[in-house]
Amino acid sequence: MNDVPIGILFLALLLLILLSAFFSSSETAMMAVNRYRIRTLADQGNRSAKLVMTLLETPDKLLGTILFGNNVANIAASTLATVVGLRLFGDVGLAYAPILLVFVVLVFAEVAPKTLAAVNPERIAYPAAWVLAFLQIVLSPFVWLVKIFANGLLNLVGVSVQAQNQALSSEELRAAVNESSEKIDLSHQEMLLRILEMEKVTVEDVMIPRADMEAIDLEDDWDEIVEQLATSHHTRVPVFSGSMDNMLGIAHIRKMFYLTHMADFNRETMLSMIREPYFIPENTSVTHALTNLQEQRRRFGIVVDEYGDIKGLVTLEMILEEVVGDFTTIVPGMDDDITAETDGSYLVRGNTYLRDINRQLGWELPTDNVKTVNGLITEQLEHIPVASTCFKLGDYTVEIVQTRDTSVHVARLKRLS
Incomplete structure (x- = not known):
């Protein structure tokens, strides 16, 4: 390489760093894409989305291609940087060139590209998928060899290399609905959350x-x-x-x-x-x-x-x-189950469900063993209460306002905090 102009070497080094940045960003983008959105776009006929889905079906081959290209680019860049340092600074360059290259690769070929891909995964994944699909074919012999050894090692330690089922649990769906609040109308979001709760x-x-x-x-x-x-x-x-x-x-x-x-x-x-x-x-x-x-x-x-x-x-x-939510007509002559008072307390009927109170007021009254306000009061007191009885229940105060026969007809509840 002594006969190669130093400018050509610098240009080749720059290209290798850019190539490393491409593989780094591609890896992050392909792993960070929203697979449900990609599947939806693929069903709508988006060719890039279809290709991304195809590549993700065999993650071992995809990662093998990306890491093979990334390592080749990094090793070649390291060798070339050593040559450039030796030609420019002699033996001193052998010590400083690798240190400088680590900083350049870390910033321009790793952190910056991966951050960009994590923020805009689809923008990077769509064009990268076509390049990776081509390289996967060209490098198939090397990728196959790496895959055999890597999968064999994983199998030895009891790790399956088959693509895992990506179905979301109800808790994950609930989190997804909560995180999509900016894209879904609030009333629709509440409906979806209620549907997820219905099984319970x-x-x-x-x-x-x-x-x-x-x-x-x-x-x-x-x-x-x-x-x-x-x-x-x-x-x-x-x-x-x-x-x-x-x-x-x-x-x-x-x-x-x-x-x-x-x-x-x-x-x-x-x-x-x-x-x-x-x-x-x-x-x-x-x-x-x-x-x-x-x-x-x-x-x-x-x-x-x-x-x-x-x-x-x-x-x-x-x-x-x-x-x-509530939509039925209120029967004439019947009072509301929950009535707000000026002092911050609420008058509730004894047969009001605790779930309804928690949902409407954002409270956390216990619902494990009882369903209604009357059940909660009798469980806590362990006897049929009389009017004017008061007690504290966690962060709440409960006052029996009116009883009827063997049950609480009206109670006053207030949250202390």
């Missing part, structure tokens, strides 16, 4: 408790039944005889009310028109309950416990509200 929610968490169910007792006076048909705010209600555990079916209120003016409409006629009830175990997830209701073409089901006793009812609207 059972019908017991969203049902109307047995004590709050509106139902028709066929053993009541007929005039009272007609009055109930005329004043009910619901389209369908359960029908039982004597005890709610003796559930007979579901009545279509509007359809039956139109017939009450006819002389031949009576208990027997009403009984012939009701539809058999559809029962749902209390531990059924709302996703499965939704699927079952759709298959059975039902609007709601009767929730039962492990002994077959009726616990409450769940409607299709309640399940859908788990996704889209």
